[in-house]
Amino acid sequence: MKNxxxxxxxxxxxxxxxxxxxxDDDHRLDDAWKAAVEDNEGVLSPAQVSGLNILAYExxxxxxxxxIKLDEKKFAASVAAVVTGGSALSEEEQVQRLTxxxxxxxxxxxxxxxxxxxxxxxFCAHAAEEKADKDNPHNWQ
Amino acid sequence: MKFSRTxxxxxxxxxxxxxxxxxxxxxxxxxADAIAAGLVGAAIVAAASRHHKHHKRMYYDSYEPYPDNGxxxxxxxVYSPAAGITCYRAQVACYKxxxxxxxxWTRMQFADGE
Numbered sequence: 001m002k003n004x005x006x007x008x009x010x011x012x013x014x015x016x017x018x019x020x021x022x023x024d025d026d027h028r029l030d031d032a033w034k035a036a037v038e039d040n041e042g043v044l045s046p047a048q049v050s051g052l053n054i055l056a057y058e059x060x061x062x063x064x065x066x067x068i069k070l071d072e073k074k075f076a077a078s079v080a081a082v083v084t085g086g087s088a089l090s091e092e093e094q095v096q097r098l099t100x101x102x103x104x105x106x107x108x109x110x111x112x113x114x115x116x117x118x119x120x121x122x123f124c125a126h127a128a129e130e131k132a133d134k135d136n137p138h139n140w141q
Numbered sequence: 142m143k144f145s146r147t148x149x150x151x152x153x154x155x156x157x158x159x160x161x162x163x164x165x166x167x168x169x170x171x172x173a174d175a176i177a178a179g180l181v182g183a184a185i186v187a188a189a190s191r192h193h194k195h196h197k198r199m200y201y202d203s204y205e206p207y208p209d210n211g212x213x214x215x216x217x218x219v220y221s222p223a224a225g226i227t228c229y230r231a232q233v234a235c236y237k238x239x240x241x242x243x244x245x246w247t248r249m250q251f252a253d254g255e
Contacts, residue, residue, distance in 0.1 A: 042204045119240070
């Protein structure tokens with residue numbers, strides 16, 4: 001029984017460590033994301049970063065996938081919505097903050113383009129599913 | 142420097158990496174310095190914070206810097222909110238079991254501040 005318990009504990013540990021390093025079967029560029037994120041946290045809130053990640057993804061999908069185009073007006077409004085705030089910042093801090101926004105958006109866009117280009121068929125099929133999901137508001141046409 | 146919402150949105154939407162306008166040589170130098178600080182300065186500010194030299198206005202209220210040598214732990218903070226969904230807190234992104242980023246789950250998990 002003790003051996004079984006230890007075995008289960010070992011399996012659980014393996015499972016946790018496996019998840020922590022990213023699933024083996026995903027198409028996420030783990031090391032690139034890790035390098036890009038390091039020391040760029042803190043300027044933008046998680047909610048803002050998630051919004052920029054989604055916008056970067058939508059842009060990548062529109063560039064890679066036939067039949068999916070950005071609604072540029074909605075996209076611009078969504079960018080503005082993420083960027084709002086920071087009124088208490090100094091001029092210099094506003095520039096730094098805007099740079100963080102551009103860095104996050106550009107870096108995430110490049111990484112999503114790379115992830116999508118590696119598995120374009122399934123990437124675009126998945127994007128089409130997300131586009132068709134009525135519970136998923138998006139900025140595509 | 143003030144950016145109108147429309148102008149900023151256009152700049153970001155149609156040129157993803159477009160830089161802010163530079164109005165004069167002296168202002169350009171100041172802006173360039175700030176941009177450089179933004180690109181590597183986020184690291185500088187974050188590092189400074191870890192040494193308790195706070196520049197708090199650059200941080201959102203609940204931000205807690207990871208400790209020295211703590212980046213791997215911070216990076217490996219991963220969870221699964223539902224079967225087939227994996228979310229990465231440091232990346233602020235969720236992926237589906239098919240291996241692809243999920244805008245839907247990322248929004249659900251992070252857009253409202255988690």
